[in-house]
Amino acid sequence: xxxxxxxPSGFKPAPKAVVGRVSLYLRQLEVYQRQGWATxxxxxxxxxxxxxxxxxxxxxxxxxxxxxxxxxxxxDDLSAAIRHILGIDHDWPLALVGLGNLGxxxxxxxxxxxxxxxxxxxFDNDPTKIGGRHDGLxxxxxxxxxxxxxxxxxRLAMLAVPADSAQRVADQVVAAGIRGILNFAxxxxxxxxxxxxxxxxxxxPLENLAYKVQRTEDEDSCxxxxxxxxxxxxxxx
Amino acid sequence: xxxxxxxPSGFKPAPKAVVGRVSLYLRQLEVYQRQGWATxxxxxxxxxxxxxxxxxxxxxxxxxxxxxxxxxxxxDDLSAAIRHILGIDHDWPLALVGLGNLGxxxxxxxxxxxxxxxxxxxFDNDPTKIGGRHDGLxxxxxxxxxxxxxxxxxRLAMLAVPADSAQRVADQVVAAGIRGILNFAxxxxxxxxxxxxxxxxxxxPLENLAYKVQRTEDEDSCxxxxxxxxxxxxxxx
Numbered sequence: 133x134x135x136x137x138x139x140p141s142g143f144k145p146a147p148k149a150v151v152g153r154v155s156l157y158l159r160q161l162e163v164y165q166r167q168g169w170a171t172x173x174x175x176x177x178x179x180x181x182x183x184x185x186x187x188x189x190x191x192x193x194x195x196x197x198x199x200x201x202x203x204x205x206x207x208d209d210l211s212a213a214i215r216h217i218l219g220i221d222h223d224w225p226l227a228l229v230g231l232g233n234l235g236x237x238x239x240x241x242x243x244x245x246x247x248x249x250x251x252x253x254x255f256d257n258d259p260t261k262i263g264g265r266h267d268g269l270x271x272x273x274x275x276x277x278x279x280x281x282x283x284x285x286x287r288l289a290m291l292a293v294p295a296d297s298a299q300r301v302a303d304q305v306v307a308a309g310i311r312g313i314l315n316f317a318x319x320x321x322x323x324x325x326x327x328x329x330x331x332x333x334x335x336x337p338l339e340n341l342a343y344k345v346q347r348t349e350d351e352d353s354c355x356x357x358x359x360x361x362x363x364x365x366x367x368x369x
Numbered sequence: 370x371x372x373x374x375x376x377p378s379g380f381k382p383a384p385k386a387v388v389g390r391v392s393l394y395l396r397q398l399e400v401y402q403r404q405g406w407a408t409x410x411x412x413x414x415x416x417x418x419x420x421x422x423x424x425x426x427x428x429x430x431x432x433x434x435x436x437x438x439x440x441x442x443x444x445d446d447l448s449a450a451i452r453h454i455l456g457i458d459h460d461w462p463l464a465l466v467g468l469g470n471l472g473x474x475x476x477x478x479x480x481x482x483x484x485x486x487x488x489x490x491x492f493d494n495d496p497t498k499i500g501g502r503h504d505g506l507x508x509x510x511x512x513x514x515x516x517x518x519x520x521x522x523x524r525l526a527m528l529a530v531p532a533d534s535a536q537r538v539a540d541q542v543v544a545a546g547i548r549g550i551l552n553f554a555x556x557x558x559x560x561x562x563x564x565x566x567x568x569x570x571x572x573x574p575l576e577n578l579a580y581k582v583q584r585t586e587d588e589d590s591c592x593x594x595x596x597x598x599x600x601x602x603x604x605x606x
Binding site: 145146148149151152155156159217218219220224232233234236237238240241242243244246247249287288290292295311312313314318326328329330332333334335336337338339340341342343344345346347348349 | 382383385386388389392393396454455456457461469470471473474475477478479480481483484486524525527532548549550551555563565566567569570571572573574575576577578579580581582583584585586
């Protein structure tokens, strides 16, 4: 990045929630880029995401000074800066472990490639899956993991393995020198401090949805009760 | 819930980030329940999740008063209160639309059932999939959606359909009276305001991981540079 150097070294890492919102800002900036916008305000950036403009400014200020007084944010510059901050201004080769339904779904997931994440190696320990071919890649046995990730300079691994083998597989990929693990198994795993771990628990968004639906229904039933109350009063009157 | 009534009606809904963290607190409380703990402090609750105790207290205060002076939080009570807040103190029947790899992976996902989410109906519009049987359920055509969700009192739908049919399928499930949609297609969809929508973008946790790994490597290379600098100095001296 030219201009403001985002995230001077020594800064503490941004909380996960901030990084998550910055990912959303990038997606919204890309919408504006496709529509040909040159600049946006924090309200225009946060509005479609239901994020307040003060939050947008605070989140971005975590990484540097990106706004221009009287202009707002330059769409192309901010988009490039966020890609740099997130580390997705370059490609990341990925190893995928586990070629069950979830693994095969992840392999076809369109959202990864457009963000620079390329699955370049497949692994499984099931003899019926080893040697199988998916999207031009051959499934290799876990014994080959170390050699493949070293020669391919692969630093990230996605684990789409059953819950009861997640920790064992994590230990194997850590031993092979993997720096970051995205764990889709619905169990917590532990890794040494020098390895970064992000767990994806698919029931969390579902709980968020249940919360929202329940709230809407509570409000509806309150509104209904008030209406019924009002009609009762009408009848008495 | 007896005692403190969480979330008096009229309260504004909690932000998604707060609800997400509350889901994590519940998971940590369940760990403590299995270990037989009776009470926990906010530090004990947040610590294993790398969430500061002030944040834990602030998040929970959004929904009511749960702590007891000199005691902390009662594990069983807080766990029950959170389940009530999230609306998962009762079961939710779910419809799953799309029986591709992702749909079949979601059907087998262990994390849903333990949270009270039960997939009870399957739909697809692919004639080769309709009539197929998975986990004791038969895949039905989308034309049957309205009748099935009405008779089964199903209010939530998970969409695991290709990006280019996501909006059309969303329109169909909305027309059938679904109250909440969990969208796994990597495209934004729009729904009327009375329908709740949560999108799951699997590239967001991957971006979070890339950010963390890049930061670790930046720190390592700085440390390396300092070490190399130090040895150079040593040699000069």
